[in-house]
Amino acid sequence: MEKIRIENLSLVFGKAKSKALKLLENGKNKAEILDATGCTVAVQHANLSINEGEIFVIMGLSGSGKSTLLRCLNRLINPTTGKIFINNQEITNMKERELLNIRRKELAMVFQHFGLLPHRTVLSNVAFGQELQAVPKAEREAQAMETIELVGLKGYEQQKVSELSGGMQQRVGLARGLANKPEVLLMDEAFSALDPLIRSQMQDELLILQEKMKKTIVFITHDLDEAIKLGDRIAIMKDGEIVQIGTSEEIITNPANDYIKSFVENVDRSKIVTAGSIMFAKPKVARLKKDGPAGVLRIMRESGTEHLPVVRNNRTFLGYVKLEDVLGLKNEGAKTIDGIIREDVMSITADTTIENMLPLLSKTNLPIPVVNEENHLLGVVSPTSIIAESTGMAKTEIHEIIQKAIEL
Template sequence: MSRLRAEHLYKVFGRRADQAIAQLEAGTNRDELRAQGTTAAVIDASFEVEEGQIFVVMGLSGSGKSTLLRMLNGLLEPTSGRVLFDGEDLTALRPRELRQVRANKISMVFQHFALFPHRSVLENAAYGLEVQGVPREERERRATEALELAGLQGWERSWPDELSGGMQQRVGLARALATDADLLLMDESFSALDPLIRRDMQDQLLQLQRSLRKTIVFITHDLNEAMRLGDRIAVMRDGRIVQIGTAEDILVRPATDYVASFIQDVDRSRVLTAGAIMRETKTGAAAAADGAPEHAVTVTTETPLAELFTPFSTSERPLAVTDGSGTPVGVVDRERLLAALAEEPRVQPSVRGGDRSGVSTRA
């Protein structure tokens, strides 16, 4: 069941916004509206995010991704459409009710760390709890636990300017975690960091997610980051969502020429998995007889293709592929691996140009 649902969200800046939406629905494009003095930042965006999922919204500057994020917690009011969280229509709440939701259920981690320079690391991490009115002893306990989760144990009494950029961003993450919010919104949270620190923060987030299972919407302009973090990814262009799917969906089945051009330089061996290219076999004892040698090297459906080269370098046998419970489900041979890496991504005819009705239901 989805925790977060966006239904036909529009955000139009300028005069006669309702009229602009009608024009967009009738086929007027974004540039034509801009010539009239109206900016369509987000156009008919629909998606769902399931509990415990990292949902990444990816797009270049000006695609509308940050505007979309700010509509999810009411920082921006949609011109049209609804946002539902746990079935509650956030767009129908009064300002005071919406502030309560933001204080208790939804936390946001910004690109720029937004730390208070005159407060210690612990006080910064506890700030959201202070806003909630949590007593000092409890908020310091919870903030200390969150800092430990974020890898900052021992830095509680330090000042923000004593920390590196990556450590400062960890404080921002700890502040969001301390509130125990149900939904984390992360807006280009790692993009200001150096590449190595950025990867460390991605590792940290994935590690935390394995234990905390938060529901996260993560905004980025970096396709590699999107594919590394996202359980599902929405690709935005000119205010519209043009495709939603897993990293493998987008890499193997791009919906538009725009998406296909985006993924040309992606390292397929790091995104595609054994499960994506395997030849399915019968399960159980029949698997070996159906092409998986009894003593073959075993990998899982989640093993990246990059990790298949080593076993193939020591054996000519196909690799046996198992599911999460260890049950044999398929095999991968050397020819299948090389073919998958050499294959050029092609736009799927059924979704060429972006089937937005399909996009609305795939998240």
């Protein structure tokens, strides 16, 4: 279900906004508009939809507009044009009192540099938002203790935040964001100030927390590895424009342009690309009760293969038959293929990564069947495709290498 929607949102800084917007509509880029008007286009024509319960990552290099766009979501910055919807309610022109209510109940923000009060205790910092809302002390501290425990800081509640490490301070910031039990958590470069090891740990802990909380999280980062690790979906920005939105796998396997291609070229594809992306869907099959040896040989001849997956009529996967075995049955005058099905075949699911498929290549030279939970055949992944995705080599190159190896 949709939680947040942005429609044609643009944000321009400067005095000549009308002129800048007109130039933007006429296709002028950010640099041309700055030169002509002195105005900076921070965000241009942003359109996106964020689903309830997903971690949606907005990423890009410095100056891409990602943090600015985030601040439009809670109207810390007001967009120049466009609309923002939370729970299908437009907040773009909402009055201050209504907006304050949305911020208190729906949205919370976690900042890059924590934004904590160093002279106060952990408990006092976490309860600070509710203190501003005049929530009674006992009630707000009880709520704060719940979130302190949730983020793994139980026992530290009476320590001043200035006495804590960077990673622990970030936990305090996260706990404060969660204390009001918001539906949406906005995280602006929340882990960027941390050392690499602590940063990785915080990413892991956020994912564990998300399993429990099921919050809608909008996460800003300039780090592609972080975006891939955390994001259910990713939006990549450049010069204020959203260039591509998709899962990490969609972006890596089908980059929208050369900019995205260069952005993702050094990513370890084997950890991201799955069988569902590279499988050959609906391959030719032999049907157990319908296709006898003669029929199977005809299918093999038409498809140019020496092995076929065998399924029942409901596409339940049973195993493979090989050409030499089928020929033997035909010469014997057999009418069915029951006795030659090789059942000792390892299958995978559509979400199996290349990394997890590679070990299977040492155990089989057959295409690897991809099945669903009911063991219905969805497709097959060829060894050539697995090697191509993991090495970046062209399939023709791999085929030539295999042929030479066979000849030797």
